[in-house]
Amino acid sequence: MQQFINITLSGLVEGMIYAAFALALVLIWRSTRIVNFAQGAMAAATAFIALALIDAGQSYWVALIVALVSGFVLGAIVERVIIRPVEGGPELNAVIVTLGLFVAIQALIAIVFGSAFQSFPTPFGVRGFEVGDTTIALTPTSLYIIGSVLITMALLVALFRFTRVGLAMRASAFGQEVARLLGVRVGRMLTLGWALAAVVGSLSGLLIAGGEFIYPAYMDSLIVFGFVAAVLGGLDSPVGAIVGGLLLGLALSYVSGYLPRGSALVNVAALVILMVVLLVRPGGLFASSVARRA
Amino acid sequence: MSAPNTPVSAAGAATEEAPLTATAAANVPSTQATESGRSFLPASTLLRHLVTVLLAIVGSVILLEITDPFTNSQLAQLSYYAIAAGGLTVLTGLNGQISLGHGALMAVGAYTTALFLQADEPVALPLILLVSVLTATVVGALVGVAAARLHGPYLAGATLALAVGLPGLAIYFHDTLGGEQGLRVRAPQPPDLFKEFIGWVSGNSATGTKWLAYVGAICLILTYFLLANLVRSRIGRTWRAVRDQEVAAELAGINLGAWRVLAFTVSAAAAGLAGGVLALVIRLAAPSGFTLVLSLSLLTAIVLGGLGSLLGALLGSALLVFLPPFVTDLGADLGLDNTEAAQLAPFVYGVVLIVAMIFAPAGFVGTVRLRWLTYRAKQRAAAARSSSGG
Amino acid sequence: MSEPHGSTAVSAGSGTAPGTALLQVQGLTSAYGPVRALDGVTLDAEAGRITAVLGANGAGKTTLLRTISGLVRPQAGKVLLDGEDITRSAVEAMVSKGMAHVPEGRGVIAELTVDENLRVGSLFRGKVGKDEYDRVYDIFPRIAERRNNAAHTLSGGERQMLVIGRALLAQPRILLLDEPSLGLAPRIVAQIFGLLRQLVDREGLSVLLVEQNARSALSVADVGIVLNLGKVVVTDQARTLMADEGLRHAYLGF
Numbered sequence: 001m002q003q004f005i006n007i008t009l010s011g012l013v014e015g016m017i018y019a020a021f022a023l024a025l026v027l028i029w030r031s032t033r034i035v036n037f038a039q040g041a042m043a044a045a046t047a048f049i050a051l052a053l054i055d056a057g058q059s060y061w062v063a064l065i066v067a068l069v070s071g072f073v074l075g076a077i078v079e080r081v082i083i084r085p086v087e088g089g090p091e092l093n094a095v096i097v098t099l100g101l102f103v104a105i106q107a108l109i110a111i112v113f114g115s116a117f118q119s120f121p122t123p124f125g126v127r128g129f130e131v132g133d134t135t136i137a138l139t140p141t142s143l144y145i146i147g148s149v150l151i152t153m154a155l156l157v158a159l160f161r162f163t164r165v166g167l168a169m170r171a172s173a174f175g176q177e178v179a180r181l182l183g184v185r186v187g188r189m190l191t192l193g194w195a196l197a198a199v200v201g202s203l204s205g206l207l208i209a210g211g212e213f214i215y216p217a218y219m220d221s222l223i224v225f226g227f228v229a230a231v232l233g234g235l236d237s238p239v240g241a242i243v244g245g246l247l248l249g250l251a252l253s254y255v256s257g258y259l260p261r262g263s264a265l266v267n268v269a270a271l272v273i274l275m276v277v278l279l280v281r282p283g284g285l286f287a288s289s290v291a292r293r294a
Numbered sequence: 295m296s297a298p299n300t301p302v303s304a305a306g307a308a309t310e311e312a313p314l315t316a317t318a319a320a321n322v323p324s325t326q327a328t329e330s331g332r333s334f335l336p337a338s339t340l341l342r343h344l345v346t347v348l349l350a351i352v353g354s355v356i357l358l359e360i361t362d363p364f365t366n367s368q369l370a371q372l373s374y375y376a377i378a379a380g381g382l383t384v385l386t387g388l389n390g391q392i393s394l395g396h397g398a399l400m401a402v403g404a405y406t407t408a409l410f411l412q413a414d415e416p417v418a419l420p421l422i423l424l425v426s427v428l429t430a431t432v433v434g435a436l437v438g439v440a441a442a443r444l445h446g447p448y449l450a451g452a453t454l455a456l457a458v459g460l461p462g463l464a465i466y467f468h469d470t471l472g473g474e475q476g477l478r479v480r481a482p483q484p485p486d487l488f489k490e491f492i493g494w495v496s497g498n499s500a501t502g503t504k505w506l507a508y509v510g511a512i513c514l515i516l517t518y519f520l521l522a523n524l525v526r527s528r529i530g531r532t533w534r535a536v537r538d539q540e541v542a543a544e545l546a547g548i549n550l551g552a553w554r555v556l557a558f559t560v561s562a563a564a565a566g567l568a569g570g571v572l573a574l575v576i577r578l579a580a581p582s583g584f585t586l587v588l589s590l591s592l593l594t595a596i597v598l599g600g601l602g603s604l605l606g607a608l609l610g611s612a613l614l615v616f617l618p619p620f621v622t623d624l625g626a627d628l629g630l631d632n633t634e635a636a637q638l639a640p641f642v643y644g645v646v647l648i649v650a651m652i653f654a655p656a657g658f659v660g661t662v663r664l665r666w667l668t669y670r671a672k673q674r675a676a677a678a679r680s681s682s683g684g
Numbered sequence: 685m686s687e688p689h690g691s692t693a694v695s696a697g698s699g700t701a702p703g704t705a706l707l708q709v710q711g712l713t714s715a716y717g718p719v720r721a722l723d724g725v726t727l728d729a730e731a732g733r734i735t736a737v738l739g740a741n742g743a744g745k746t747t748l749l750r751t752i753s754g755l756v757r758p759q760a761g762k763v764l765l766d767g768e769d770i771t772r773s774a775v776e777a778m779v780s781k782g783m784a785h786v787p788e789g790r791g792v793i794a795e796l797t798v799d800e801n802l803r804v805g806s807l808f809r810g811k812v813g814k815d816e817y818d819r820v821y822d823i824f825p826r827i828a829e830r831r832n833n834a835a836h837t838l839s840g841g842e843r844q845m846l847v848i849g850r851a852l853l854a855q856p857r858i859l860l861l862d863e864p865s866l867g868l869a870p871r872i873v874a875q876i877f878g879l880l881r882q883l884v885d886r887e888g889l890s891v892l893l894v895e896q897n898a899r900s901a902l903s904v905a906d907v908g909i910v911l912n913l914g915k916v917v918v919t920d921q922a923r924t925l926m927a928d929e930g931l932r933h934a935y936l937g938f
Contacts, residue, residue: 035447037454085652091446092392096597097651099394099450103590104644110637111630164807167796171804175793181753182854183779183808216637220586224458227451264466271459274452275440282443 006137007257008250013142015249016149017204021226022233022241023153024201029235031173031193032079032087034094035227038101040219042078042198043205045105046071047214048113050206051120060123067206068199075198079191087190102223109216122210145207152203153242156196169193221267225252228274234284244285248273339526347519354511358504359496366507367575368615373510374400374571375611377517379595380604381564384521386593387602388530389557390537391441392449395456396565397589399437401579402430403569405464408477408579419482423513426570427563434562435555442554457589461581476580479573481506510571517564518604524560525604533557587640594643597650600661617642706731706890707752707783707858712761714751721747723914724761729858729892734884736905736922738898738936744914745894746788749860752892753778753785766857780808782857786864792843794836798827801835805850812853820849823879841872848876852883858890865897873897877904898936902926910935 021039028036036042050067054060082101086094124140160166171179172189180186204226205219212218229248233240248270255269256262277285358366382396403426410422437456441449464471471477484505492500524530535543536553544550573579591614598613599606618639625635654661705728712725721744729735737745750756752763754775763771765781773781793801802820806812821828824845830838838846844864851859861880865873881904883889895901902908908925910918912935918925925931932938 029447035451037450082648082652090655092386092390093651093655095392095447095450096593097648099590099593100644100647100651102644103587103594103640104648106587107637107639107641107644111625111634111641115633115637164803167800167803168807170796170800171793171807174795175791177755178787178791178793179804180775181755181779181785181787181791182805182850183776184804185776217585220458224451224455228455231448231451261466261468264462267455267459267462268466269459271455274455278444278448278452279440282448 002134002136003257007253009137009142010257011250011253012246013138013145013249014208014253015246016146017208017245018222018225018229018249019242019245020149020152020200020204020207021222022229022245023156023238024197024204025226025230026233026235026238026241027156027193027197027200029230030238031169031190032083032094033091034083034087034098035235036194036197037095037098037223038078038105039198039201039226040205040223041102041105041109042071042074043201043222044214044216044219045074045109046202047120047205047209047218048109051118051214052113054121060121064206068202071198071202072195075195075201076191078198079194083194084187084190106216113216115216117213117215120206120209120212120214126211141210145210148203148207152200156200156238159196165189165192221270224267224270228270228277231274232277232285234286237284237286240284240286247285340523343519343522346522347515350515350518354508354515355495358507358511359492359498363501363503367503370503370507370510370571370575372611372615373507373514374568374575375592375595375614376608377514377571378565378568379592379599379607379611380514380518380521381561381568382592383596383599383602383604383607384525384533384564385557385561386596387600388525388533388537389554391445391554391557392593393441393453393558393561394450394586394589394593395437395453395460396561396592397584397586398457398460399430399434399562399565400569400572400588401461401464401581401584402433403427403566404573404579404583405471405477405569406430406566407570407573408479409470411480411482411573412477416480416482419509423567423570427566430566430569431559431563434565435559438555438558438562441558442551453589454586457584457586461584464581472580474581476578476583479577479579481574481577506571506575510575513567513571517567518608521560521564522604529556590647591640591643594647597647600663603663614643701731703730703732705729706766707892708762708764709748709752710762710764712748712751712758712763714747714756714758716747721914722751722758722761725911725914725916726761727909727916727919729890730907731857731890732884732888733906734880734891734893734904735907735909736893736895736898736901737909737911738895738901739911740935740937741896742913743911745896745911746862747914748911749785749787749862749892749894753783753860779854779856782855783860784851784854784856784858785860786847786851786862788862788866790840790843790847790864792835792838792846794834796835797832798835798838798846799831801846802850802853805853808854816853820852823852823883824849840867841869841876844868844872844876848880852889856889858892861891861893863894863896865895865900870900873900877901880904898932899938 021043024039025035028034028039046067049070050063053063053066058066078101082097083094086097122141122144124144126139126141128135128137128139130136158166160170168179168184169189169192171182171184172186173193176186179189204222208222209218225248226245229244230241232244232247233242235241251273252266252269256266259265358369361369378396378400382393385391385393406426406429407422410416410425416422437453441452444452464476465473481502484500484502488505488508489500492498492504498504532543532548532553535546536548536550540550572583576583595610595614596607597610599608599610618636621638621642622632622635625638626632630638707729709725709727712722713720714722723744725744725748727735727737737748739745747756751758754770754773758771761771762769765783768781770778770781770783778785793804796804799817802817806816821831827838827842827846827849830842835843835846848859848861848864864876868876877900880891880893884891893901893905898908902922902925905922908918908920908922909916910925910931917935918931925936
């Protein structure tokens with residue numbers, strides 16, 4: 001029973017990170033119909049920037065803020081310079097461009113920061129809380145993860161629901177031409193959307209790095225998990241992405257906790273889950289429509 | 295917002311001067327096939343391909359005999375990249391499906407070859423490679439069934455999961471597949487007949503490296519011969535129809551799913567063979583050899599060459615082999631250390647993918663071909679005008 | 685239908701005297717690839733009037749509106765709004781210059797609510813008082829009932845009312861309407877055209893209307909322009925066109 005609780009708890013915490021990453025993918029998909037396969041590499045780049053600052057003696061929080069800001073700038077530049085020319089074109093072209101960006105950024109990280117494993121700090125402890133006389137798999141760091149993801153989501157909801165910029169962004173995402181005719185600067189909104197998504201992606205990259213080792217390809221698994229989570233939720237729905245992230249976190253935690261040598265199977269399990277979802281419910285777990293053509 | 299409902303909707307761009315589509319080059323062969331009269335090669339497609347095969351064999355022997363052992367091993371490397379890229383370019387260029395999972399399918403072939411060569415008395419090499427092809431074909435068919443219903447970003451994501459997930463099995467089945475360390479491959483010795491042949495042709499010493507380079511070349515020529523015929527056949531035309539005219543093809547009674555599965559399976563077979571050759575050439579099958587970067591390198595090769603073009607896939611693969619030493623040296627000259635300089639090649643691949651998609655989606659070979667065809671069409675139109683006017 | 689009250693809140697009025705040319709199109713030519721959709725179109729839309737552009741499918745009506753508002757770039761010709769050359773202006777800037785374009789297929793943003801759709805229409809103006817929204821809801825009570833519903837739940841007629849209301853929130857001097865009657869029941873068409881007439885008569889709005897449904901359009905319009913294969917064939921009073929049986933048979937199909 002205690003094992004079950006611990007596995008569930010760590011699954012939920014991991015799931016929060018997947019949810020954030022999936023949310024970033026969904027934000028971009030909704031506005032430009034592009035899956036940003038470079039998102040993991042972009043997030044990794046900001047994590048390395050943060051680590052460089054921490055190594056130079058800055059505090060974790062300064063590094064975090066600089067990383068998120070550089071994520072914002074990176075996202076904006078990527079959309080404006082690289083994505084804009086292929087927006088609205090054949091979908092294969094956009095896929096290939098984001099993949100190229102993925103490879104290029106990952107290689108650039110290795111050139112600038114090196115390929116070695118480097119340990120990434122966490123601002124809070126990683127010892128589990130004690131309930132009675134047992135230690136549970138909930139640590140101050142996991143509370144930090146849950147808290148920061150929840151705050152980020154609340155801020156995004158507030159932005160989209162209650163601000164004029166948020167409304168303009170949604171209008172641009174759902175009706176590009178109409179929004180332009182109504183005077184909305186759609187190009188700027190798309191740039192802003194990519195920038196915000198990159199901030200959320202960057203946050204998840206820093207959260208998953210906390211207390212672990214990072215190397216240029218450390219986000220490769222997360223891009224897969226984020227994609228699977230987003231597809232679980234239907235790829236179009238922010239709420240779906242969050243639920244999908246949590247479900248995937250739980251599922252992978254059970255695989256790695258209960259199967260013998262299960263940790264080696266986590267990536268395979270994600271593949272299997274994705275295949276099953278795409279075959280059985282291609283519109284995501286919550287979709288009413290079955291066909292997925294776009 | 296536009297809601298594209300065909301994967302590569304504007305793919306009929308072959309006649310336009312500036313093709314928008316990545317697969318525009320793939321349309322060209324169908325145009326070209328109908329006007330073979332001007333070529334110095336025979337008119338029959340099969341005959342023409344046979345002549346090309348003969349030329350390729352002679353060319354390979356000359357190339358492998360006039361170059362040093364290091365270049366021989368580079369050419370062996372070229373052969374497995376080109377085999378995999380050939381399969382991938384048929385899938386992506388002709389059928390419009392993308393795959394980031396071909397690295398994983400190569401792993402299937404490589405591990406199969408490695409396992410069979412571990413036996414005390416291994417069976418004959420051609421048989422081992424054939425089994426590797428079959429294994430990868432089965433896996434490819436399974437993936438293809440799932441992939442047939444997807445396209446664009448969904449397919450890319452699913453095959454990405456394959457590329458990241460499948461090597462994990464090698465770690466899980468540690469005892470059989472060797473875990474992180476992988477399986478060492480005992481490359482078979484060159485047969486006596488081969489030694490005699492080399493002695494007769496050039497008098498060079500028939501080393502193991504040379505033998506594997508020949509094995510690679512034979513596999514490459516065979517694969518491209520089969521693929522080229524397939525592309526020109528009714529099957530190839532149906533693939534193009536499935537890609538360009540999804541709805542029309544469906545209305546014409548073509549089972550889209552089945553044709554997509556077939557394309558994926560054929561492509562996986564090529565990847566399996568490539569994996570087998572890779573295992574022989576680098577004498578190792580390990581998870582580190584089949585990273586995502588491998589799959590993306592293959593993608594770079596076919597994009598650069600022009601999607602759908604076998605010649606393009608070959609040229610793109612040559613770039614994968616000959617570019618890294620070049621840029622690595624360049625990086626070292628600029629003061630990068632070895633591991634940093636080694637990352638310059640993937641960096642270039644990434645930049646090339648982006649730049650190619652933005653400026654020349656038809657790829658290198660495709661762009662040249664389109665220019666040539668446009669030029670020819672203009673000439674012909676001018677000729678027609680002057681003859682009707684005069 | 686409730687009585688519109690207060691004359692300045694919705695339409696700013698053009699300040700241009702009725703009957704003078706507010707929107708001038710001069711020799712406009714545009715093409716999709718090799719296909720020439722507009723071939724030197726010249727026409728005026730007068731202030732305080734409804735100008736109807738008629739013609740069969742493929743006559744170039746939609747392209748005309750799309751070229752005027754900058755969605756399609758012309759190969760030749762000029763567009764003047766109240767004397768100002770707006771031919772090369774950005775699409776996003778048109779609405780602040782006083783031109784509201786309701787595109788073909790109505791252009792409801794289906795994922796947003798009715799209220800949000802309206803708010804998008806006034807985004808470019810900064811903060812807009814609640815009374816302006818209330819006025820749109822007064823004009824179109826049917827959409828007021830559904831203000832918090834997602835726009836994709838609306839019927840065709842309600843969608844048309846929503847997009848006209850949304851365009852009014854931009855306080856346009858001229859409203860470009862692309863096939864508003866498409867797919868609507870005749871009763872709804874009559875209702876919407878009636879409202880349009882009221883807005884023009886009472887508040888000085890100017891309308892450039894593109895319609896395939898020539899009979900309904902001529903019944904509400906002041907001036908009719910017949911377009912055929914990208915060229916203007918006839919420009920005349922709507923009444924006169926209505927009476928010209930030969931022309932009606934040749935180009936208008938009734």
